[in-house]
Amino acid sequence: MCRIHGYFHTTATPHEMRTVAALQRHGGPDSTGAHHTPHGGVGNNRLAVMGLDGGRQPYHADDRVQIVFNGEIYNHDHLRRRLEQRGHTFPDRCDGTILPALYAEYGDALTDHIDGMYALAVLDRRAEPRLLLATDHLGMKPLYYRFDPATRALHFSSEIPALLGFDAVRAGVRTSGLDAFLALKTPFGEQTMFHGIRALPPATTLVCPYGGTPRLMRRPAPAPAPHPCGDPRELRRTLHDEVGRLLVADVPVAVITSGGLDSGLVTALAARHRPLHSFNIAYRGRWPFDERHFARETAEHAGTVHHQIEADPAGFPDLIEDTVRHLGQPNADPIALSTHVLFRAVREAGFKVALTGDAADEVFGGYDRMRTAAEAAAAGADWTGRYLDALAVLPAARRTTLYTDAYRHHVRTVDPLPPGARHDLVHGPGTALDRITRFELAHRLPAYHLRRVDHLSMAHSVEARLPFCQPRVVAAGRALHDHQRIHDGQVKRTLYAAAEGLVPHSVLTRPKQPFTLPVTAMLAPGTPLWQYTRDHLTPARLREGGALRPEAVQALFTAQAERPDDTTALTLWALLVHEVWRDTFHRRRTEPPAPVGATAAPPSLRSAVPA
Known part of the structure; x- marks a missing residue:
């Protein structure tokens, strides 16, 4: 288990790579490795779990192929025996050590043979230089990247704060992100809260030729077993x-x-x-x-x-x-x-x-929203609106009442769901429960x-x-x-x-209940959490953001103080988390110009990127 990072079709100094590594060292405190080439570089922080005395990264068969890996390969012993029969040798029994041989045998299809959770990067300079990034079947190990279409530079890392440690990565707030956050409790799909930073989806291989544009290939999700077994x-x-x-x-x-x-x-x-x-x-x-x-x-x-x-x-x-x-x-x-x-x-x-x-x-179908939607679908009733509202911090009709006119206008045509997700959820193959399960596994679970x-x-x-x-x-x-x-x-x-x-x-x-924090009870007048929330959601801060109506947020505080309920408490909690995030990452940043064809945000909604 590790943290990985790197760059391609650009340069980064050893000091810069050390800075990025330091920002995610908590995920790999046992050792650090990096390899620089004229075409790009890769690095890792290692958390030693298997083969403690080996596993030094980057892995390589020679200097032309460098691999960094985050995760676990549960079938590594089986794969090692198979690869040894093909003439490969290994310096230790660390699971990731098999990756150079696996890539030599199967190329981009190496992921077809891995049973595990992972995010990996392959810097291949055997012919025309190329970078390959890949994620596991459900996205258990996240990977974030930024591709600059102007310079064709690509940077990646296991964590967003580390990615922001690269000097060339300048990513401002995605203005429609607040609505996506309140609609889904966190952004789904490739989108993040940052303009220009993307999450590599589950079961995806990204291949970027040197000086070219990344190409994403979605691998098939795990198929249902051929014969249902309810035993x-x-x-x-x-x-x-x-x-x-x-x-x-x-x-x-x-x-x-x-x-x-x-x-x-x-x-x-x-x-x-x-x-x-x-x-x-x-x-x-x-x-x-x-x-x-x-x-x-x-x-x-x-x-x-x-x-x-x-x-x-x-x-x-x-x-x-x-x-x-x-x-x-x-x-x-x-x-x-x-x-x-x-x-x-x-x-x-x-x-x-x-x-x-x-x-x-x-x-296995454990959420009450799944049960409610399946029962409504069986009765021929519309279920999608209620199901999507159950995913949100608060229902869509109430959500828009929090927004300023400018922000409501800005997000009116922006779907918070990933492209194609809504259509498959409503019109895709299978029963309503099949489609909901597919949606939950592909989008909500990873994000x-x-x-x-x-x-x-x-x-x-x-x-x-x-x-x-x-x-x-x-x-x-x-x-x-x-x-x-x-x-x-x-x-x-x-x-x-x-x-x-x-x-x-x-x-x-026992009755089913979520494993969660009792925030409705804890967010009450007189508690440290209440005062902390009030201090962060002041009218001056909200007006500066330009998206939320201060009087609407004040009404939430009044309602929570007088007649607390789960939705009001969760809304205040979510707005607090969003404001803390703005403090941590964005209060001194500015969003770069919107891409051609995109709707620009009103000036009052923009935040700054250091020059």
Whole structure:
């Protein structure tokens, strides 16, 4: 597990590369490597998890091909044996060491042979120089890049703040980003909150010839299993095997246990393989939705050594700023703070790897919005508007009432969804639940969940591994019929059945609730969080931004003080996160001119880029 960065068809000094590496050293504190050529350069920060004494990057067979890699290759032993039969030799058993041989044998198709989570870069100068970037099938390991069409220069890195460390990267605020953020809780697809900085989508290979334009090739997503198998025992065996494979490491491995089904099942299966430590996060004081007793019951049932972590709400103001800085762009889920604190505790306890239960809801149909939409579709009712509103910080009709006239006019024709996503969601093949699942896996899961988990775990040098993202598990879930996922008001039916006997009955029968921060209760007059929010969302700051009506935001404070509700609290939280992000990255920046054909933002909405 590492952090990677580099440049192509431009120059960067060794000092510049060291600066970029330093900005993401938390994700790879064990060693740093870089290689410069006249055509470009690549670098990495290493978090040693496999083959601790080897794995020096950049990997190379000779000086003409340099490879940097972030992630884990779970089938590296199998691939190594196959490549050895073809005459290749390897200096160590680190998983990434096989990549030069894999690229030599299969070229751009090397990703077809990798089972794992990864983002990688190949600088190939054997003939005409070219740069290849690639991401795994679900986007578990993010990769960001900026291509300048004027100079044909390309820069990339694992984290946005590090990418901004390149002298040539000047990226200002994307003015429609606020609307996308409030509509989706974070930007989806290739778009980020920065003008000119893009996220490489999941299952994508980017190839850029020297002096040319990048070409993106989307690889097929994991296909559903050929024959639907609703047998919970078969699903349990598949999960058991995959959890076992993800426990393999040369460093201590732990598990995150939230108190719900998904992490509870991972905990139970992992404990069948080896003695295990589990971690849960709760909050000092008495708050609603406290899950610590469910997590402890799960841990006792599985026989783990359990660690109960407590976060102090009094420290949330400072924590918000640190969290936003590591994420690089706003994410409206208050769980981000909990995630940050939790992985810090995991690392402080001596663990470099932790398994989580993320993605089970997307794969097996676990969200209430999925159930509601599927039931509405079955009844012939329109479901798309309600479903999309469920993804938002607040519904579309209320969202626009927060905007100034100028900003409302600016975003009126800008779809916050990625190109083609809305059409496939409404008119694509399959049932409504099929289309929703495809949308969640392709767009929401990578942007909203996986980037958050990656950035906040790696902020503390912890590798998060996700059994429910494994291709075999995704294929099994995608193959299920609708009624095997959601039926008679019950979600994740097959997964619940697979957990029988492994997870405590109290966890299986408890009402489903999100693993989140009780922000509605915590955002109340008199608390440090309330005052911190008021200090950041002042009328003067809002007028400076030019997008939000100060009187509309003041009305949110009044409503939250007098009759608090989840939507109002989440809206204030999201606006706070956005303002902290502006403070961190943009208050002294200016957006470059809008591209030809784009709608320019009103002058009052623009922010600055240093000259």
